[in-house]
Amino acid sequence: MAKGFLAGLKGVDAFGKTTEDVKVKTRTGAFLTILSAAIILAFTTMEFLDYRRVAVDTSIVVDKSRGEKLTVRMNVTFPRVPCYLLSLDVMDISGETQRDITHNILKQRLQTDGQKVPNAVSSELSNELDKVNSARDPDYCGSCYGGLEPEGGCCNSCEDVRQAYVNRGWSFANPDAIEQCKNEGWSDKLKEQADEGCNISGRVRVNKVIGNIHLSPGRSFQTNSRNIYELVPYLRDDGNRHDFSHTIHALSFTGDDEYDIYKAKVGREMKERMGLGKNPLDGAIARTSKSAYMFQYFLKVVSTQFRTLDGKIVNTHQYSSTQFERDLRDGGNADTPQGVHIQHGVSGVPGAFFNFEISPILVVHSETRQSFAHFVTSTCAIIGGVLTVASLIDSILFATGKALKKGGSSGKHL
Structure with a gap:
């Protein structure tokens, strides 16, 4: 019974065998076999490389983050503004104001030739003045x-x-x-x-709302809901003409510290695809010979997220930039020997202003890799397809050669 059942299974065998006696081997068949093996090897290698390659899928979603802060990294050099005149302020639409920021900010004094002043990091006069004040009478x-x-x-x-x-x-x-x-x-x-000149570098934490970062002369103060700038030391005619010519060595909006690690691992081609190259303002140079001159940069900041194969999420921000320059004298605000208070928003203030606006869009870059099942399926398709096509070609060539031989034999017989 079992033998009969197993014997009956032979009828559904889709792989019929031929005996060695009826096999005909030709030189054409051998050539096609070698060619097929080479094609299969080449295509399988390409498929394997594609399987190992990490691709990036990009999608755009609404940014639903709330209450976050951005870290702004900057490195800017002002060759004709002394450090004691340079003030870094941050204002935003929420009403928060950070004046004369010094935390996480390094001011390096520069000589006229651009070299660092020896043994001088910050020109903030308050450090030296504290020593003078400490020697005074406590009741002074x-x-x-x-x-x-x-x-x-x-x-x-x-x-x-x-x-x-x-x-x-x-x-x-x-x-x-x-x-x-x-x-x-x-x-x-x-x-x-x-x-002297000044190089200012470091990090600034800002709210994730519309705001501006400005580097301007002197400290700003708020009086009667107005932002006032005392510009006398900057505008004073002391034989050294100050102006806000500057070089932006680096300016970026970042989120996680892991971003730098991730950026270092990504290849050059991937960086170009995901926009991880230089930031728009890196290396930007702005020049003027006028002291009452304002440089404005309008930045559109877009939240960006990278999702790696191992499940890690890296957050950062990218931006585009538009530059605008304005001569404050053209607006009727001429420099005066005595100096004036200038109200920001009416006539402007000399300096470099970085106005940033946050986009509600989140760009998500997700790393993907071809599945192993897809790789196996593609490899089987390559092998089966090449062998099938080679078999058809071999059959056609064999049949054609056989017909030609038969025709030649018939002609000789006649």
Whole structure:
């Protein structure tokens, strides 16, 4: 019974065997066999390389993140603005204002030839003035010379008097007449550094809303809901003409620290596809010979997310940039020897302004790789297809050769 059942299975065998006696081997068949093997090897190798290759699928979704902060990395050089005049402020649409940021920011004094000033990192005069103030009588209470007094009622440093003047709406035009400034040698220190430049680098944390980062002369103060800039030291004619010519070595919006690690691992071709090359403003140079000159950069920031094969998610931001320049004198705001307070938004302030706007779109780059099942299926299709086509060609050539031989034999017989 079992033998009969197994014997009956032979009828459904789709792979009928031929005996060695009826096989005919030809040189054409051998050539096609070698050619087929070469084609199969080449196509299988390409398929294997494609299987190992990491591809990137890009999709766009709505950015639903809330309450996040962006890290802005910058490295900018101002060859004709001393560090003590350079102030970094951040304002945004939410009303948050960060004035004269120094945390995570490094200011490097530069000589006229662009070289770093030896043994000098930051030109902030407050570090030296703190030592002077510490040597004073603890009960000392300096006059504010008519300026708006602080809560304590005392102006113990030249900077305190200067701020009191600004808060009152006065111009701080004659520091040599102020006792605190004379004791601190304020004017002498400014003259020593008047012809220097400044490199400012570091990180700034900003809210993920519309805002601006501005590098401007002097410190800004808020009076009656207005942002006021005291520009006397910048505009003073001391024989050194200041201007905001600058070079942007690097400016980027980042999220995770893992982004740099991921960027280092990605190949050159992949970087170009995903836009991981230079940022639009990296290496940008802006030049002017006018002190009352404003440089504005309008940045469109897009959130970007990278999803790796091992499930890791890396967040960062990319941006596009448009530049605009304005001569403030053309707007009727001429420099004056005494200096003026300039209200931002009405006539402008000399400096470099980076206005950023956050896009509601999130670009997602997902790493993908061909599945092993797809690789096996493709390999089988390649082998079967090549062998089938080679078999058909061999059959046609064999039949044609056989017919020609038969025709030749018949002709000889006649």
